[in-house]
Amino acid sequence: MTSAGVVLVGADGCKAGWIAVRREPGSLPSVEIFASFAALLAANPGDAVVAVDMPIGLPEFSSKGGRGPEALVRPLLGARQSSVFSIPSRAALYADTSDFTTIEAWYAAHRRASEVARATSDPPRGVSIQAFGIFSKIREIDALLIARPDLRGRIFESHPEVAFCRLNGDRAMQLPKKIKGSVNPAGMAERKALLYRHGCGIDFLDQAPPRGAAADDFLDAAVMMLIAGRIASGKARPFPNPPLADGFGIPVAIWA
Numbered sequence: 178m179t180s181a182g183v184v185l186v187g188a189d190g191c192k193a194g195w196i197a198v199r200r201e202p203g204s205l206p207s208v209e210i211f212a213s214f215a216a217l218l219a220a221n222p223g224d225a226v227v228a229v230d231m232p233i234g235l236p237e238f239s240s241k242g243g244r245g246p247e248a249l250v251r252p253l254l255g256a257r258q259s260s261v262f263s264i265p266s267r268a269a270l271y272a273d274t275s276d277f278t279t280i281e282a283w284y285a286a287h288r289r290a291s292e293v294a295r296a297t298s299d300p301p302r303g304v305s306i307q308a309f310g311i312f313s314k315i316r317e318i319d320a321l322l323i324a325r326p327d328l329r330g331r332i333f334e335s336h337p338e339v340a341f342c343r344l345n346g347d348r349a350m351q352l353p354k355k356i357k358g359s360v361n362p363a364g365m366a367e368r369k370a371l372l373y374r375h376g377c378g379i380d381f382l383d384q385a386p387p388r389g390a391a392a393d394d395f396l397d398a399a400v401m402m403l404i405a406g407r408i409a410s411g412k413a414r415p416f417p418n419p420p421l422a423d424g425f426g427i428p429v430a431i432w433a
Contacts, residue, residue: 182202185226186199188214188217188228188231189230189397194213194389195213197211205378205381206402226406228334228335233333233429234334234421236267236423237266238297239299243263246417257342257353265290265297272289272290287306287309290312291303291309333404335404338350340404341368341371343414354396372399414433415432416431417430418430
């Protein structure tokens with residue numbers, strides 16, 4: 178498979194749902210927001226290659242360091258390795274699937290998920306608030322890949338900092354993208370410059386992100402699109418190589 182005739186999609190979760198940067202053959206990239214991952218897939222051709230910043234393939238039991246891919250990519254990232262967090266068990270991910278109407282209910286669900294996570298990990302480990310915040314998005318993709326095995330050769334997990342590192346000649350980004358939860362302009366400029374060197378136009382990169390997505394979500398989706406191109410052209414590498422598989426046969430690897 179080559180990227181020449183394939184639609185490439187880079188996706189990341191955002192406040193409004195999912196942000197997708199898409200490049201059709203011979204066209205400039207475009208950006209769009211989708212309320213669900215299923216809607217994102219439906220808006221693209223059946224042979225589109227999608228790279229997404231979201232864990233794919235869930236463990237039944239969580240070991241120290243994560244599923245396997247996390248432990249392999251962290252050493253590449255130096256000071257940026259804290260951006261790679263370990264994924265708890267499938268049971269913890271599905272411990273509470275409610276739609277939360279109050280902050281109290283949200284925290285109670287987080288406590289329940291942490292209890293299940295501790296019972297299904299060695300050493301026992303709870304769930305960070307950061308990880309819990311994306312559980313519903315992880316479940317979206319997981320449910321699709323369980324129901325539709327045909328998607329498993331089209332949707333690939335990646336990670337923005339691993340992607341930037343690989344596109345930067347295996348050198349991690351020097352500056353953080355965020356400092357204490359706020360966007361770091363110098364870190365964003367470092368990543369924009371790298372995206373520009375890999376063919377993303379400066380006018381495209383300098384536009385305001387769509388409503389419902391943050392500026393860093395936009396850059397993450399853009400670098401995911403470049404990884405989709407590397408996957409389509411056979412240049413990307415999975416960590417581990419070959420990928421592992423979870424209990425449903427879903428591949429487990431971070432591609433970059």
